[in-house]
Structure formats: C-alpha cells, structure tokens
Amino acid sequence: MISGPQFPLPVNEPEVHFGQGTKAAAALSEALEQRDVVEIPTVIGGKRYFSNDVVEVRAPHDTQRLLARIHRPTQAQIAEAIASSAAVAKDWASLTHASRATILHRAAEIVATRSRIRINAATMLGQSKTIDQAEPDSACELIDFLRFNAYNAQRVYAEQPMSVPTAVNRADWRPLEGFIYAVSPFNFTAIGANLTTAPAIMGNTVLWKPSEKSALANYVFFEALEEAGLPPGVINFVPGDAELTTRVAMSSPDLAGIHFTGSSSVFQSLWKGVASKVDSFRTIPRLVGETGGKDFVLAHASANASEVAIALIRGAFEYQGQKCSAASRAYVPRSLWTAVSQELRDRLATLKVGDVADPTTFMGAVISQASHQKLSRALEAAKDDPAVQVVAGGKTWSEPGYFVEPTVLQVSDPKHALMKEELFGPVLSVFVYEDNAWQETLELIDATSPYALTGSIFSTDRFALHEAERVLINAAGNLYLNDKPTGAMIGQQPFGGGRASGTNDKAGSYLNLLRWASPRVVKETYLPPRDWQFGA
Ligand code: NAD
Numbered sequence: 001m002i003s004g005p006q007f008p009l010p011v012n013e014p015e016v017h018f019g020q021g022t023k024a025a026a027a028l029s030e031a032l033e034q035r036d037v038v039e040i041p042t043v044i045g046g047k048r049y050f051s052n053d054v055v056e057v058r059a060p061h062d063t064q065r066l067l068a069r070i071h072r073p074t075q076a077q078i079a080e081a082i083a084s085s086a087a088v089a090k091d092w093a094s095l096t097h098a099s100r101a102t103i104l105h106r107a108a109e110i111v112a113t114r115s116r117i118r119i120n121a122a123t124m125l126g127q128s129k130t131i132d133q134a135e136p137d138s139a140c141e142l143i144d145f146l147r148f149n150a151y152n153a154q155r156v157y158a159e160q161p162m163s164v165p166t167a168v169n170r171a172d173w174r175p176l177e178g179f180i181y182a183v184s185p186f187n188f189t190a191i192g193a194n195l196t197t198a199p200a201i202m203g204n205t206v207l208w209k210p211s212e213k214s215a216l217a218n219y220v221f222f223e224a225l226e227e228a229g230l231p232p233g234v235i236n237f238v239p240g241d242a243e244l245t246t247r248v249a250m251s252s253p254d255l256a257g258i259h260f261t262g263s264s265s266v267f268q269s270l271w272k273g274v275a276s277k278v279d280s281f282r283t284i285p286r287l288v289g290e291t292g293g294k295d296f297v298l299a300h301a302s303a304n305a306s307e308v309a310i311a312l313i314r315g316a317f318e319y320q321g322q323k324c325s326a327a328s329r330a331y332v333p334r335s336l337w338t339a340v341s342q343e344l345r346d347r348l349a350t351l352k353v354g355d356v357a358d359p360t361t362f363m364g365a366v367i368s369q370a371s372h373q374k375l376s377r378a379l380e381a382a383k384d385d386p387a388v389q390v391v392a393g394g395k396t397w398s399e400p401g402y403f404v405e406p407t408v409l410q411v412s413d414p415k416h417a418l419m420k421e422e423l424f425g426p427v428l429s430v431f432v433y434e435d436n437a438w439q440e441t442l443e444l445i446d447a448t449s450p451y452a453l454t455g456s457i458f459s460t461d462r463f464a465l466h467e468a469e470r471v472l473i474n475a476a477g478n479l480y481l482n483d484k485p486t487g488a489m490i491g492q493q494p495f496g497g498g499r500a501s502g503t504n505d506k507a508g509s510y511l512n513l514l515r516w517a518s519p520r521v522v523k524e525t526y527l528p529p530r531d532w533q534f535g536a
Helices: 023-033 075-094 097-112 116-127 131-158 189-201 212-227 242-250 264-276 305-321 334-348 369-383 435-448 462-471 510-514
Strands: 038-040 042-044 047-049 054-059 062-071 167-175 179-183 205-209 235-237 255-261 286-290 295-299 327-333 388-392 407-411 427-433 454-458 478-481 517-525
Touching: 023 116, 038 212, 042 075, 054 116, 054 212, 062 116, 062 212, 075 167, 075 179, 075 205, 075 235, 075 242, 097 116, 097 131, 097 189, 097 212, 116 131, 116 189, 116 212, 131 189, 131 212, 131 305, 131 510, 179 189, 179 242, 189 205, 189 212, 189 235, 189 255, 189 510, 205 242, 212 235, 242 264, 255 264, 264 286, 295 305, 295 435, 305 327, 305 334, 305 427, 305 454, 327 334, 327 435, 334 388, 334 407, 334 427, 369 388, 369 427, 427 435, 435 462, 454 462, 462 478
Parallel strands: 038 062, 179 205, 179 255, 205 235, 255 286, 295 327, 295 454, 327 427, 407 427, 454 478
Antiparallel strands: 042 047, 042 235, 054 062, 167 517, 388 407
C-alpha cells in the first residue's frame, strides 16, 4: 500500500520587497523592459496550437506597447480539449491526493522562486498593476491558493462517516463525472490559479478559459503548472472567444461544473444557459460563481476621521478600484465629514496616476477602452447632475493609456445609481448622513444595492459595532471591523458574498473544494444476518 504524507498547515507566502536598490527591484525592472512579444497558444493535451484568429494584448497604461498575441482556438479545438481531458480523467482521479498535492506544491515553489519576477511583470504590464498590487496577487495569493487547496483537500479526504462494531463505513471523495469549465476574470492573476486547481486537486479535469485581458500572466502560471509535472490534458488552456467557448462547453453532456469569477451578469447568463438544458447533462452541473460588488464603508460618529479617510483611499483606489471588494459607497456622519473630506482631498491630490513601472505610482490605468469609456461617461453625467457634488478628481485621459483620476462624489440621494451599481473603477460615492440617523442608515445600506460582497464598519463604540453587525447580517459575505473592505488573505478571511455577488462558496477554503467532489458512501457489514427476523 502507498502511504500518504501529512501536509502541514501552510503559512501565507510573505511578500518580497522591491525597494529601490534591491536585487529584486533590478530584476523586475529588467523584466519590465523586455520588449519581446509573447505568442500565447491554446494548449490541449500538452500540444500548442497557433492560429490566424489572433487577439492583441497591449499595456492598458501604454496602449502603443504590444505585449502578446493570443491564438484563439477554433470550435473544433475546444471540443478536442474536452475530449483530451476525458482521456486523462480516470488516471488523474486514481492518483493519490499526495501525488496531486505535490504537483501543486511544486508549482507554488516555481512561482515563489524562478517565475516570480516574470509573473509579476506580466501582471504589471498586462493588467496595469503597480508592484505593490502585483506581488500580493500574482505571487503571494496565487502561491497561497495552491498550498491551501492542497492542504484543504487533505482535510476533506480525512472527513469520514462513523463506523460501528458491526460495520465499517467510508466516504469515497470522488471527483465529479465530467469536466469543470473554469472561467476567470482579468483583475487577479491568482483567481485563475484557484478556479483551475481547486477542482483539479479534487481529481477533476478542467477546461480553462482565461480572460483575454489577463491571458499573459495566466499563461505564465499555466507554464509553471506544466513545469511542475501536471499531466497533459488535466487542465487545458483555452483562451477562446467567451461565447463560442461557452457554447461548446455547454453542448457537451460531460459538463459537470462551472467555476466562475467575474461579473454578475455573465454568471447569471451561464446559470440560465445551464438551466435551459439541464436534462442534456450526464450529471447536474455544479455552479460556483463569485461575482460583482458594491462594497460599503460605514463610519460611526465615534470613528477616527483619519482612519476612515485612509481606509477609503486604500479600499477605493488601490488597483484603480478594480477589485471586487473595492469600497465604492461610503456612509459618513455629518460630524465627521468635514475632516474626512478634507483629508481625502489633501491626500488624493498627492497620489500619482501613471506608469506602473515607476515605483512612486499609486494607480495605473483601467483595464480597457470599454471600461475607460464607461467611467468617462459616468463622470461626465455626475458633473451635470444636481444630486452629485465632485469632492475630488473627476478627470479622465486616454494618452498614453486609459487613465481615470481617483474620484470622490458626494450624492444627496442615498438611492442614487452611484450608490447601487458597480462601476469597477476608481470612483467612490459618499452619502453624508445625519448623526441621529444611525439606525436608518443601517437599514439603508442593507436595502440599497443588489450586491452583498464586502463591507466595513468603523467605530470605537462596541455597541454600535454590534448593532451594525446584526442589522447588516446579509449585506456582506466578508465584513471588516475597523479595517478597509479589501485585502482578504487565504486561510484568514475565506472570500465570497451572497445576493447578486455569487454563491458564496468561499474561495481558498475547504468549503469550495466540497463543490468539486461527489462522495460515494460505502458500508460493509462484517457478518450479514442469516435470518430475516429482528434480533435474530
Ligand atoms: P467579466 O464578467 O467581464 O469576465 C469574466 C470572464 O467571463 C472572462 O473570462 C470573460 O471572457 C468571460 N465572459 C465574458 N462574457 C462571457 C459570456 N457571455 N459567456 C461566458 N463567459 C464570458 O468580468 P471581468 O471584467 O473580467 O472582471 C470584473 C468582474 O469580476 C467584476 O464584476 C468584479 O466584481 C468581479 N470579480 C468578483 C470577484 C469575487 O470574488 N466576487 C473577484 C474578482 C472579480
């Protein structure tokens, strides 16, 4: 019998510091200067396919700079990817957990060491992140996902039913019957690693459709998986057209699950697509989606104004507000607003927006022309809207890239669209409430937006914190007390929200892994009865 090792509880990967004069900073700057254009293939069963159907990847903060060309698969190749994973599925499922976990740990080591600079540089250039935003994502969180998924799978496998003196019971933690369609968003390189390896560690095969906007960094991770020894076909890298890839995936009776992160509307369309043909699948597909947010920061009159202002700046504007958890609506009491708004204005005036390679830059560009146009339109409309006052920022420009100033808008109507809808950019809307309207404000926060992803409450009054936590019980899947609403760490704050924000399956935790297993329970009786009578 092959014995399995016990993998210890991982610790979160520490950040490497890229301060001026360090070796890390020199290596990073060399990688950022690299001008080669990367040809990103479709990878099926370990074979690379290049095509004429090519999408260019350019740096959002420098749109003249061509970084890569994505070679999209044909319809037939997407179908071939599904067939190739079926061919390896049995062998992959029959490996021990230790074998699969070792591959994930090897990939984590590769990213932690020789691929670290490359994946950070790809994330900085392709997704316009500063190193302060890339390192915690494409290195640390990605590595944590791999190590914690390996560890948490071990916890799932250890979960067994009770046995009794007359019979032994056990759960076979089988993978799902079929393949998992993993569809990842642009904003965190780490998420692509989780959407694929969480099902894979549980013995599933995966069809991975990355976002075109993050495909460069996602491909660096895929290469690390290959180097770590992931058998060909277990995860196929299929950077195809979203609708075509989805159509082919859904036309297969072997679609066993969808692991999605992205906007609520796309997840809802995937859900409807599956529902409309649910009888065509061999097994009812598991649907796991972590989606949009309209994340709140609530300040109580007892809060410290500076702490609130800093949480708003970091929560709303890091990575240009393009985190699902970004603060995008704030509720500040009248008694604190003068101090908070002054500090916001003063500090935002000093924040640098520009090239992510410059270590003094705080914000790069937003991800695409479409996002830039949407944000520019929203800011123009806000300037003409009598219910809105521009507190800070408001400008956009498109040379040399898609830039938007960090913007704070004060609204007089707490139900204004700016307090409800996800804009996914550096725009924070604030409603100033009267100090004596605390209870009404709690109800207002709960009822204003369809989302329920993250939120934070600032107060030094313990009763106020307790009351807010209780009234806002369903308003956020990740709630922060006296902290900004972003920056969840794997193992510390399992992440996900309810309502329109998704299925809340808590990425990076064992709860998520349970969705990728279909346990078979086996009972074996030691002495089967030889008479039908009770007590015989
Ligand atoms: P998106 O929904 O535009 O794209 C996500 C993925 O879906 C991409 O791979 C895209 O190509 C694909 N896609 C787009 N249209 C599709 C279609 N019709 N059928 C199938 N696939 C389709 O999202 P995005 O812009 O990449 O990411 C931003 C969104 O993701 C925001 O709404 C953000 O809040 C959300 N997000 C949520 C979390 C979370 O954990 N809750 C984390 C990160 C991002």
